[in-house]
Amino acid sequence: EAGVTQFPSHSVIEKGQTVTLRCDPISGHDNLYWYRRVMGKEIKFLLHFVKESKQDESGMPNNRFLAERTGGTYSTLKVQPAELEDSGVYFCASSQLVGRSTEAFFGQGTRLTVV
Amino acid sequence: DAKTTQPTSMDCAEGRAANLPCNHSTISGNEYVYWYRQIHSQGPQYIIHGLKNNETNEMASLIITEDRKSSTLILPHATLRDTAVYYCYFNFGNEKLTFGTGTRLTIIP
Numbered sequence: 001e002a003g004v005t006q007f008p009s010h011s012v013i014e015k016g017q018t019v020t021l022r023c024d025p026i027s028g029h030d031n032l033y034w035y036r037r038v039m040g041k042e043i044k045f046l047l048h049f050v051k052e053s054k055q056d057e058s059g060m061p062n063n064r065f066l067a068e069r070t071g072g073t074y075s076t077l078k079v080q081p082a083e084l085e086d087s088g089v090y091f092c093a094s095s096q097l098v099g100r101s102t103e104a105f106f107g108q109g110t111r112l113t114v115v
Numbered sequence: 116d117a118k119t120t121q122p123t124s125m126d127c128a129e130g131r132a133a134n135l136p137c138n139h140s141t142i143s144g145n146e147y148v149y150w151y152r153q154i155h156s157q158g159p160q161y162i163i164h165g166l167k168n169n170e171t172n173e174m175a176s177l178i179i180t181e182d183r184k185s186s187t188l189i190l191p192h193a194t195l196r197d198t199a200v201y202y203c204y205f206n207f208g209n210e211k212l213t214f215g216t217g218t219r220l221t222i223i224p
Contacts, residue, residue, distance in 0.1 A: 004158070031209060033211060033212070035212075035214075042214050042215060042216060043153075043159070043214035044214070045211040045212065045213065048210075048211050056210075056211060059211070089156065091158050091159070093158075093159075093212070095209070097209065102208060102209060103149075103161040103164065104161060104212060105161070106158030106159045106160065107158050108157060108158050109156070109157075109158050111156075
Protein backbone atom coordinates (compact mmCIF):
# COMPACT_ATOMS: atom_id res chain seq x y z
CA GLU A 1 0.00 0.00 0.00
CA ALA A 2 1.36 3.43 -0.94
CA GLY A 3 2.11 5.84 1.86
CA VAL A 4 1.45 9.55 1.96
CA THR A 5 2.88 11.12 -1.18
CA GLN A 6 3.88 14.74 -1.56
CA PHE A 7 4.79 16.57 -4.73
CA PRO A 8 7.11 18.20 -5.53
CA SER A 9 9.88 17.13 -3.19
CA HIS A 10 11.69 20.42 -3.73
CA SER A 11 10.62 23.77 -5.11
CA VAL A 12 12.62 26.95 -5.57
CA ILE A 13 10.63 30.03 -6.53
CA GLU A 14 11.12 33.76 -6.54
CA LYS A 15 9.43 36.07 -4.11
CA GLY A 16 6.03 37.05 -5.43
CA GLN A 17 5.49 33.89 -7.42
CA THR A 18 2.86 31.25 -6.78
CA VAL A 19 3.52 27.68 -5.73
CA THR A 20 1.12 24.79 -5.28
CA LEU A 21 2.02 21.81 -3.13
CA ARG A 22 0.15 18.56 -3.44
CA CYS A 23 -0.51 15.78 -0.96
CA ASP A 24 -1.98 12.37 -1.71
CA PRO A 25 -3.03 10.72 1.54
CA ILE A 26 -3.27 7.02 2.15
CA SER A 27 -6.39 5.67 0.49
CA GLY A 28 -9.32 5.63 2.88
CA HIS A 29 -7.86 8.16 5.29
CA ASP A 30 -10.38 10.89 5.93
CA ASN A 31 -8.12 12.98 8.16
CA LEU A 32 -5.53 15.06 6.32
CA TYR A 33 -3.17 17.50 8.01
CA TRP A 34 -0.67 20.07 6.79
CA TYR A 35 2.36 21.08 8.87
CA ARG A 36 5.34 23.30 8.27
CA ARG A 37 8.86 23.46 9.63
CA VAL A 38 10.69 26.69 9.17
CA MET A 39 14.48 26.50 9.48
CA GLY A 40 15.52 26.20 13.11
CA LYS A 41 11.97 26.21 14.41
CA GLU A 42 9.50 23.60 15.61
CA ILE A 43 7.11 21.75 13.34
CA LYS A 44 3.92 23.80 13.34
CA PHE A 45 0.39 22.74 12.53
CA LEU A 46 -1.29 24.54 9.62
CA LEU A 47 -4.67 22.92 9.11
CA HIS A 48 -6.77 19.77 9.34
CA PHE A 49 -9.26 18.38 6.84
CA VAL A 50 -11.88 15.78 7.61
CA LYS A 51 -12.82 14.51 4.19
CA GLU A 52 -13.33 17.69 2.16
CA SER A 53 -14.17 19.94 5.12
CA LYS A 54 -11.73 22.14 7.00
CA GLN A 55 -11.91 20.97 10.59
CA ASP A 56 -9.27 23.30 11.98
CA GLU A 57 -7.36 25.97 10.09
CA SER A 58 -6.09 27.84 13.11
CA GLY A 59 -2.47 27.39 12.09
CA MET A 60 -2.69 29.01 8.67
CA PRO A 61 -0.32 32.00 8.85
CA ASN A 62 -2.22 34.42 6.61
CA ASN A 63 -4.50 34.71 3.61
CA ARG A 64 -1.66 34.06 1.19
CA PHE A 65 -2.12 30.40 2.02
CA LEU A 66 -5.04 28.49 0.54
CA ALA A 67 -5.67 24.80 1.13
CA GLU A 68 -8.21 22.70 -0.69
CA ARG A 69 -9.30 19.11 -0.67
CA THR A 70 -11.92 18.75 -3.33
CA GLY A 71 -13.68 15.41 -3.24
CA GLY A 72 -12.00 14.47 -0.02
CA THR A 73 -9.05 12.78 -1.70
CA TYR A 74 -5.82 14.65 -2.44
CA SER A 75 -5.14 18.11 -1.08
CA THR A 76 -3.33 21.14 -2.41
CA LEU A 77 -1.71 23.99 -0.54
CA LYS A 78 -1.21 27.14 -2.57
CA VAL A 79 1.00 30.01 -1.53
CA GLN A 80 0.28 33.20 -3.45
CA PRO A 81 2.27 35.41 -3.51
CA ALA A 82 5.19 33.66 -1.85
CA GLU A 83 7.38 35.60 0.60
CA LEU A 84 10.87 34.83 1.85
CA GLU A 85 9.57 33.73 5.27
CA ASP A 86 7.48 31.01 3.64
CA SER A 87 10.62 28.95 3.06
CA GLY A 88 10.63 25.69 4.93
CA VAL A 89 9.57 22.08 4.73
CA TYR A 90 5.86 21.41 4.36
CA PHE A 91 4.63 18.07 5.64
CA CYS A 92 1.34 16.37 5.01
CA ALA A 93 -0.09 13.60 7.17
CA SER A 94 -3.17 11.42 7.03
CA SER A 95 -5.00 9.13 9.40
CA GLN A 96 -8.17 7.12 9.62
CA LEU A 97 -11.26 8.77 11.00
CA VAL A 98 -12.67 5.67 12.65
CA GLY A 99 -11.73 5.37 16.28
CA ARG A 100 -10.15 7.95 18.53
CA SER A 101 -6.59 6.85 18.95
CA THR A 102 -5.20 6.61 15.47
CA GLU A 103 -1.66 7.08 14.24
CA ALA A 104 -0.87 9.65 11.61
CA PHE A 105 1.30 8.78 8.62
CA PHE A 106 3.52 11.52 7.24
CA GLY A 107 4.82 12.18 3.78
CA GLN A 108 8.45 13.01 3.13
CA GLY A 109 7.69 16.69 2.82
CA THR A 110 8.13 19.42 0.22
CA ARG A 111 11.12 21.65 0.72
CA LEU A 112 10.13 25.15 -0.40
CA THR A 113 12.77 27.79 -0.93
CA VAL A 114 11.68 31.33 -1.74
CA VAL A 115 14.49 33.52 -3.08
CA ASP B 116 -1.88 23.67 22.96
CA ALA B 117 -1.03 20.61 25.01
CA LYS B 118 2.22 21.20 26.89
CA THR B 119 4.87 18.56 27.49
CA THR B 120 8.37 18.77 28.88
CA GLN B 121 11.23 16.71 27.50
CA PRO B 122 15.00 16.88 27.91
CA THR B 123 16.66 18.74 25.08
CA SER B 124 19.13 16.01 24.28
CA MET B 125 20.31 12.56 25.35
CA ASP B 126 23.03 10.12 24.38
CA CYS B 127 22.80 6.36 24.48
CA ALA B 128 25.32 3.67 23.66
CA GLU B 129 24.50 1.42 20.74
CA GLY B 130 22.89 -1.81 21.89
CA ARG B 131 21.74 -0.38 25.18
CA ALA B 132 18.21 0.61 26.13
CA ALA B 133 17.32 4.23 25.48
CA ASN B 134 14.89 5.67 28.01
CA LEU B 135 13.28 8.95 27.00
CA PRO B 136 11.19 10.74 29.64
CA CYS B 137 8.27 13.09 29.09
CA ASN B 138 6.27 15.13 31.58
CA HIS B 139 2.64 15.82 30.74
CA SER B 140 1.21 16.91 34.07
CA THR B 141 -1.85 18.65 32.55
CA ILE B 142 -3.09 15.59 30.68
CA SER B 143 -6.76 14.78 31.20
CA GLY B 144 -8.22 11.34 31.80
CA ASN B 145 -9.32 10.77 28.21
CA GLU B 146 -6.25 12.04 26.42
CA TYR B 147 -3.73 9.71 24.84
CA VAL B 148 0.03 9.97 25.06
CA TYR B 149 1.72 9.79 21.66
CA TRP B 150 5.33 9.45 20.64
CA TYR B 151 6.72 10.32 17.22
CA ARG B 152 10.23 10.77 15.93
CA GLN B 153 11.89 12.60 13.07
CA ILE B 154 15.02 11.11 11.60
CA HIS B 155 17.12 13.85 10.02
CA SER B 156 14.88 15.72 7.59
CA GLN B 157 12.44 12.89 6.89
CA GLY B 158 8.75 13.09 7.67
CA PRO B 159 7.84 12.39 11.30
CA GLN B 160 7.24 8.74 12.11
CA TYR B 161 4.72 7.32 14.54
CA ILE B 162 6.21 5.17 17.29
CA ILE B 163 3.59 4.29 19.86
CA HIS B 164 0.71 5.65 21.89
CA GLY B 165 -1.17 4.75 25.06
CA LEU B 166 -3.94 5.81 27.40
CA LYS B 167 -3.41 4.24 30.83
CA ASN B 168 -1.74 0.88 30.42
CA ASN B 169 1.82 0.27 29.38
CA GLU B 170 2.15 -0.52 25.71
CA THR B 171 4.67 -2.40 23.59
CA ASN B 172 5.05 -2.81 19.86
CA GLU B 173 7.82 -3.82 17.49
CA MET B 174 9.52 -0.45 17.83
CA ALA B 175 9.33 0.46 21.48
CA SER B 176 7.67 0.25 24.87
CA LEU B 177 5.69 3.00 26.56
CA ILE B 178 5.54 3.19 30.33
CA ILE B 179 2.90 5.55 31.72
CA THR B 180 2.94 6.41 35.41
CA GLU B 181 -0.14 5.60 37.47
CA ASP B 182 -1.05 9.27 37.82
CA ARG B 183 -0.49 9.67 34.05
CA LYS B 184 1.53 12.83 34.57
CA SER B 185 4.61 11.40 32.93
CA SER B 186 5.74 8.62 30.65
CA THR B 187 8.90 6.98 29.38
CA LEU B 188 9.59 5.73 25.89
CA ILE B 189 11.94 2.77 25.86
CA LEU B 190 13.91 1.67 22.82
CA PRO B 191 15.14 -1.71 24.10
CA HIS B 192 18.24 -2.14 21.93
CA ALA B 193 19.15 1.17 20.38
CA THR B 194 20.83 1.19 16.97
CA LEU B 195 22.51 3.99 15.07
CA ARG B 196 19.34 4.32 12.99
CA ASP B 197 17.47 5.38 16.12
CA THR B 198 19.33 8.68 16.17
CA ALA B 199 16.50 11.20 15.78
CA VAL B 200 14.43 13.85 17.51
CA TYR B 201 11.72 12.24 19.63
CA TYR B 202 8.46 14.06 20.30
CA CYS B 203 5.93 13.38 23.04
CA TYR B 204 2.47 14.98 23.16
CA PHE B 205 -1.09 14.24 24.21
CA ASN B 206 -4.56 14.79 22.82
CA PHE B 207 -7.98 13.20 22.49
CA GLY B 208 -7.14 11.50 19.24
CA ASN B 209 -8.06 12.54 15.69
CA GLU B 210 -6.65 15.96 16.47
CA LYS B 211 -3.66 17.92 15.32
CA LEU B 212 -0.26 16.89 16.56
CA THR B 213 1.59 19.42 18.67
CA PHE B 214 5.32 19.18 18.19
CA GLY B 215 7.44 20.81 20.85
CA THR B 216 11.20 20.90 20.73
CA GLY B 217 11.47 17.19 21.47
CA THR B 218 14.53 15.25 22.64
CA ARG B 219 17.45 14.88 20.30
CA LEU B 220 18.65 11.32 20.88
CA THR B 221 22.11 10.43 19.68
CA ILE B 222 23.15 6.80 19.59
CA ILE B 223 26.87 6.44 20.21
CA PRO B 224 28.73 3.59 18.44
